[in-house]
Amino acid sequence: MLAFVVRRIVTTIPVMAFVALFVFSLLYVAPGDPAAIIAGDQASPADVERIRASLGLDRPYLVRFAEWSFRVIQGDLGTSIFTNLPVTQLIAQRIEPTLSLMVLTLIFAVVVAVPMGVVAAWKAGSWVDKAAMGFAVLGFSVPVFVVGYLLAYFFALKLDWLPVQGYTPFSQGFWPWLRNLILPAVTLGLVYIALIARITRATMLEVLQQDYVRTAQAKGVAQKDVLFLHSLKNAAVPIVTIIGIGIALLIGGAVVTESVFAIPGLGRLTVDAILRRDYPVIQGVVLMFSLVYVLVNLLIDLTYTLVDPRIRY
Amino acid sequence: MDRRTFLKSATGAGMAAATGGLAMPALAQSSSKTLRFVPQANLANFDPIWGTQYVVRNAAALVWDTLYGVDSKFQPQRQMVETEEMSSDGLTWTFKLRSGLKFHDGTPVTSKDVVASLVRWSARDPMGLMIRAIQVSLEPVDDLTWKWVLKEPYPKMLLALAKNNSPCTFIMPERIAKTDPFTQITEYVGSGPMKFLRSDWVPGAKAVFEKFADYKPRSEKADWLSGGKNIFVDRIEWVIMPDPATAAAALQNGEVDWWETPLADLVPVLKGHKDINVDIGDPLGNIGAFRMNHLFPPFNNLKVRQAVLTALNQEDYMRAVVGDDDKLWKSLPGFFTPGTPLYTEEGGDILKKRNVAEAKKLLAESGYKGEPVICVVAQDMAATKSMGDVTAELLKSIGMKVDFVATDWGTVGARRAQKTPPDQGGWSMFHTWHAGADCVNPASYTAIRANGDKAWFGWPNVPAVETEVTNWFKAKDLAEEKAVMGRLNKAAVENVVFAPTGFYLSYQAWRKNVTGVVSGPLPFFWDVKKA
Numbered sequence: 001m002l003a004f005v006v007r008r009i010v011t012t013i014p015v016m017a018f019v020a021l022f023v024f025s026l027l028y029v030a031p032g033d034p035a036a037i038i039a040g041d042q043a044s045p046a047d048v049e050r051i052r053a054s055l056g057l058d059r060p061y062l063v064r065f066a067e068w069s070f071r072v073i074q075g076d077l078g079t080s081i082f083t084n085l086p087v088t089q090l091i092a093q094r095i096e097p098t099l100s101l102m103v104l105t106l107i108f109a110v111v112v113a114v115p116m117g118v119v120a121a122w123k124a125g126s127w128v129d130k131a132a133m134g135f136a137v138l139g140f141s142v143p144v145f146v147v148g149y150l151l152a153y154f155f156a157l158k159l160d161w162l163p164v165q166g167y168t169p170f171s172q173g174f175w176p177w178l179r180n181l182i183l184p185a186v187t188l189g190l191v192y193i194a195l196i197a198r199i200t201r202a203t204m205l206e207v208l209q210q211d212y213v214r215t216a217q218a219k220g221v222a223q224k225d226v227l228f229l230h231s232l233k234n235a236a237v238p239i240v241t242i243i244g245i246g247i248a249l250l251i252g253g254a255v256v257t258e259s260v261f262a263i264p265g266l267g268r269l270t271v272d273a274i275l276r277r278d279y280p281v282i283q284g285v286v287l288m289f290s291l292v293y294v295l296v297n298l299l300i301d302l303t304y305t306l307v308d309p310r311i312r313y
Numbered sequence: 314m315d316r317r318t319f320l321k322s323a324t325g326a327g328m329a330a331a332t333g334g335l336a337m338p339a340l341a342q343s344s345s346k347t348l349r350f351v352p353q354a355n356l357a358n359f360d361p362i363w364g365t366q367y368v369v370r371n372a373a374a375l376v377w378d379t380l381y382g383v384d385s386k387f388q389p390q391r392q393m394v395e396t397e398e399m400s401s402d403g404l405t406w407t408f409k410l411r412s413g414l415k416f417h418d419g420t421p422v423t424s425k426d427v428v429a430s431l432v433r434w435s436a437r438d439p440m441g442l443m444i445r446a447i448q449v450s451l452e453p454v455d456d457l458t459w460k461w462v463l464k465e466p467y468p469k470m471l472l473a474l475a476k477n478n479s480p481c482t483f484i485m486p487e488r489i490a491k492t493d494p495f496t497q498i499t500e501y502v503g504s505g506p507m508k509f510l511r512s513d514w515v516p517g518a519k520a521v522f523e524k525f526a527d528y529k530p531r532s533e534k535a536d537w538l539s540g541g542k543n544i545f546v547d548r549i550e551w552v553i554m555p556d557p558a559t560a561a562a563a564l565q566n567g568e569v570d571w572w573e574t575p576l577a578d579l580v581p582v583l584k585g586h587k588d589i590n591v592d593i594g595d596p597l598g599n600i601g602a603f604r605m606n607h608l609f610p611p612f613n614n615l616k617v618r619q620a621v622l623t624a625l626n627q628e629d630y631m632r633a634v635v636g637d638d639d640k641l642w643k644s645l646p647g648f649f650t651p652g653t654p655l656y657t658e659e660g661g662d663i664l665k666k667r668n669v670a671e672a673k674k675l676l677a678e679s680g681y682k683g684e685p686v687i688c689v690v691a692q693d694m695a696a697t698k699s700m701g702d703v704t705a706e707l708l709k710s711i712g713m714k715v716d717f718v719a720t721d722w723g724t725v726g727a728r729r730a731q732k733t734p735p736d737q738g739g740w741s742m743f744h745t746w747h748a749g750a751d752c753v754n755p756a757s758y759t760a761i762r763a764n765g766d767k768a769w770f771g772w773p774n775v776p777a778v779e780t781e782v783t784n785w786f787k788a789k790d791l792a793e794e795k796a797v798m799g800r801l802n803k804a805a806v807e808n809v810v811f812a813p814t815g816f817y818l819s820y821q822a823w824r825k826n827v828t829g830v831v832s833g834p835l836p837f838f839w840d841v842k843k844a
Contacts (some may be wrong), residue, residue, distance in 0.1 A: 031723075031727055032724045033730070037726050038358070038363070040364065040366055041769075050495045085516070093518075094515075156562060156566055163566070164566050165554065166568065259559075260559055261559065
């Protein structure tokens, strides 16, 4: 097991190196000029050129890439062109809101979706199944921002139960923190409920046809135990996989949710950086996301060993 | 720790947190003395000389004071300056600071700080550059006095020091002002009525300002950038909201107090809310525009440019930009801001009525060979997107071939600087807008300049325009300035320096428990109170 973990971590290095090269090259060829944005509309071309030089953007590709790579190896992701703040500081400011949103979304999605999928499979073909799968289709079909606006309208504007926007750090209290995240987490969670519920249902349908399930039922085991102890455990691998993929997808989904609910997270940091061509921030955030993807995959692989004893590395 | 012990501890911690046990004093900051403001854009940097975006200027006006400030009649008024004296030959200006002015670190504001700030400002500002070009010396005389000696008179000196166009003459401590004007400052020690709390700044999310107790406001009533900048709240929080619908909901819910630029589509909802006031934000508004590339076909041909101007109907543009609210737009037969002292329509008849037949005739006479117009349109800016769609139809309606390049503003910013032919990565046309505050006279109106290579993107070369710009700077009184402006407008229209698509305004909205909000070219926080 330990050897497997070490091997996987080591293979991360070339992956990250490739991502770094790819992102840097992509930004190098992408149109747009941060110097022009900084200088503003009144600036002369000479001013823009001088700002570009002061930012080092006039230097050759290889020089810039070598310098950046050298810094990254030392743990320095550079300094934002616009804010003049270290990229690591910008990321650190934004990690908590995004992480909070993702964790809460995932908890909400799993808690709702897994039982929903199990019950739908158990009652396959019934109105319960149809309702659950209808809800899943709705979750897939309605765009996140529409759900967000509707929830904000009813629960914030009409009922005045929850705030429309913003984020309160966890350090300022659990309830203030949770209050700000309920609507965004429900909004973002609906898609994942749909995804996880459908996979759970499909996998459970297959497992429920197995002989050992029939045997358990014949022995008089309680239905809830058959479903949640005997069957769900054996359907866990695909479900864990889809939850893992969901974590990766959440990063993308968070961009829209963070904008709709004005949450100062990594998604908004990324979009703002892309629109302004803040190259160091884009490079830093993409590198960090890549690392998260790789680690999530590793985590999923390790989780398999917990839910299925037959899997060993 | 066994499972049960862990669960008990976790539940205990959760309960404590839920009941406020972990709450921090920061929550107490949500008192009525905190004004929450949604600005027009993200405050992504905070150096008003290095970055000249309006949002930076607006925040900087809270933190740094200026030597002079324009009032609502566009007149420069003393601000940090106590007295000024111009020698009889107009070559030597002697200024004296008000005594007792302090920076946010408690040190006194001296003439050395002013001189360093003026040196940095004049390297970036169009009027500052003009003064630099005729400068003999700029140096302190004593702690409060400094002298500016010129080779020739510069009648617009006080306007240059007072104007609200970016960059303004914000006064910083000497050590900070000595930063290269093309490099961003890293310390934000101000001279204005509010302190910038750098530790609370989350670019893209919020910026926080705290009242500076030692600020010494003038005794006169505040009027735009002039007069007593009295602050009546302890703290101002700028809350960045990229989504207009969220900002509207937050304002209705009382989560924010003042929204600088509500989207026109959402204004009816806000107007119907019992706790919200809605009024015009900036009375100087914006001038919509598209610029044609004067270097390459087809727009290097005056007749083609005139054909486009003849076919242009400003109402189409303005309705596309602001919708059906007629209070929000005006036709603009010229280039200058309506309602300002130097406004003129001289020579602007071509813009008053659309004439497609005449436009087609002009296009035929021009010898247009069907070259595609590379029309670069930023889709992430509502105004440019709307205007771009109208222009594409306009060009097609007179028989021009359009290559519509839908892109983002960042790309437009880079592409418009390209002087290569349109089919080799260059461009024929792009859409933009100019703040009306920049277009009240030629002083900071870069877009009106027509000095070829040195001109703004599109690089028009019209000596008649340049002659009148020079004449304006030399004009000694209002009557002379008005005469010059008439000739300037006429020359700019005749030669189609660029195409104005109309004048438009926008609303601002604020909660009714907030008073003292005024219309102005930037949000003025002095005299604003929150009940």
